[in-house]
Amino acid sequence: MSDETEDRLRRRMRAADPARQATPSAPSWIPDLVEATMSTDRGTEPTSRPRRWAPVLAAAALLAVVGGGAYALLDDEGGSNPRATPVATTTTLALPGGGGGVSSSSCLQFDVGFLRDMPIALSGTATEVGSDTVTLEVDRWYQGGDADVVRLANFDPANSSLDGFVFEQGERYLISASDDGTVSFCGFSGPWTESLAGAFDEAFGS
Amino acid sequence: MELVSDGPATSREDRFTDLAQVVADPMRRYLVRRTDTEMAQDVLADAFLVVWRRLDDVPADDPIPWCIGVARGCLANARRAVRRQQRLVQRLSQQPRDGSEPVLDDTDLHEALGRLSGQDRELVELWAWEQLAPQEIAVVLGVTPNAVRIRLHRARTKLAELLEGRHGDGGAGQEQVKERRRR
Numbered sequence: 001m002s003d004e005t006e007d008r009l010r011r012r013m014r015a016a017d018p019a020r021q022a023t024p025s026a027p028s029w030i031p032d033l034v035e036a037t038m039s040t041d042r043g044t045e046p047t048s049r050p051r052r053w054a055p056v057l058a059a060a061a062l063l064a065v066v067g068g069g070a071y072a073l074l075d076d077e078g079g080s081n082p083r084a085t086p087v088a089t090t091t092t093l094a095l096p097g098g099g100g101g102v103s104s105s106s107c108l109q110f111d112v113g114f115l116r117d118m119p120i121a122l123s124g125t126a127t128e129v130g131s132d133t134v135t136l137e138v139d140r141w142y143q144g145g146d147a148d149v150v151r152l153a154n155f156d157p158a159n160s161s162l163d164g165f166v167f168e169q170g171e172r173y174l175i176s177a178s179d180d181g182t183v184s185f186c187g188f189s190g191p192w193t194e195s196l197a198g199a200f201d202e203a204f205g206s
Numbered sequence: 207m208e209l210v211s212d213g214p215a216t217s218r219e220d221r222f223t224d225l226a227q228v229v230a231d232p233m234r235r236y237l238v239r240r241t242d243t244e245m246a247q248d249v250l251a252d253a254f255l256v257v258w259r260r261l262d263d264v265p266a267d268d269p270i271p272w273c274i275g276v277a278r279g280c281l282a283n284a285r286r287a288v289r290r291q292q293r294l295v296q297r298l299s300q301q302p303r304d305g306s307e308p309v310l311d312d313t314d315l316h317e318a319l320g321r322l323s324g325q326d327r328e329l330v331e332l333w334a335w336e337q338l339a340p341q342e343i344a345v346v347l348g349v350t351p352n353a354v355r356i357r358l359h360r361a362r363t364k365l366a367e368l369l370e371g372r373h374g375d376g377g378a379g380q381e382q383v384k385e386r387r388r389r
Contacts, residue, residue, distance in 0.1 A: 001363055009366055013334030016312040019235035030230045034223050037254040125290070139290040140283045148286075205259035 110187045116203040118176035118184060120144035123192055123200070125172045134167045136175070142204035150175075152183060174200055222258055229257070229273040232336065236274050237281060238308075239335050245305040249284050253277040271338060271345035278346060281305070318368040326361035333358055 001009075026032065115121075121143045124136030134152040138145075152167075152175075167173070172192040177183045190196055216224075233253060237246035253276045257264065265272050285305045310316035319327050332343045340358060341351040 001359070001366060005366055006362065009362060009369075010334050012312065012315060012369070013330070016310040016315050017239065017335050018308040018310065019238045019335065024234070030226050031223070033230060033251070033254055034226045036251070037258050038219060038222065040255060041258060139286045141279065146279065146282060205256045 120177040271342040
């Protein structure tokens with residue numbers, strides 16, 4: 001493309017810029033927004049916290065991210081298959097050793113500070129629950145990804161019921177996971193509830 | 207990385223206030239270009255909260271692309287929430303607000319942009335509206351500058367061809383070209 005064509009294209013785009021006219025009415029809108037932001041957050045400002053013990057993880061589930069790739073999908077593209085993505089990558093992450101059930105006595109007390117350290121966090125609805133996989137349609141990423149669909153693989157089917165919760169089709173869940181893709185249980189993931197969602201909001205900044 | 211300050215150690219509030227002067231309007235414009243006013247306002251508030259909480263992560267030398275990246279993520283989340291609501295409550299009689307892009311005055315351009323892939327459209331808009339350099343677009347999208355350069359070049363070429371009517375269906379495309387020249 002010649003420079004001239006490129007300039008012409010850029011000028012045409014800029015002439016059609018929707019932000020050209022839309023200016024905020026209040027001249028103090030930036031300080032107002034700053035103040036509103038800081039007062040929303042007063043009392044939950046992150047402070048340095050001591051390193052915690054790693055929670056006991058149910059090692060059976062790992063997280064494989066489907067789709068997303070280099071760019072995020074903002075809308076479902078290619079209507080017939082909403083899961084189709086231009087760059088489909090499936091990330092398979094390491095499965096830590098272990099197995100065996102997790103009893104509540106081996107869990108740490110729930111702590112928002114620890115939740116905040118989780119590099120992967122999302123909420124989604126289970127669209128498919130197989131014998132050893134669960135497919136979640138993501139409705140919100142708190143941290144660590146942008147795919148519309150996420151799959152959980154359970155390599156230890158004998159332990160498909162963990163912490164008293166099972167995956168059921170049509171139900172919504174909050175999931176946090178560590179760097180190696182291990183889904184955390186012990187209360188750091190679970191069925192969606194107001195209080196758990198509130199903890200996720202607090203941990204990851206709405 | 208901390209924000210550069212040339213005085214004594216500034217408080218977090220001061221750093222955030224200073225940063226807001228730099229990034230608030232670019233973030234607002236980014237959102238206004240991509241969704242309706244109401245969603246833009248809500249998402250801007252969400253994004254500002256994230257920036258406040260992650261203030262220490264904001265790059266000191268070029269904060270705008272990073273903050274636009276935050277706004278982008280918050281917008282995607284807001285759209286997902288709307289879609290989920292739509293699935294739960296099927297109000298077929300109403301036209302639900304789905305946070306879709308504003309319609310441009312330049313209808314040919316609007317249509318041509320609509321025919322690009324989501325990725326191509328996003329690249330062209332960040333280049334033309336946000337006026338970001340390839341390495342800055344790379345920060346927004348979380349990819350390499352090289353990938354941006356290659357893809358952006360192709361996207362611009364595609365858009366230019368669409369606007370010239372070359373992507374019409376055979377004869378109809380030719381008709382389109384003649385029609386445009388006559389105007």
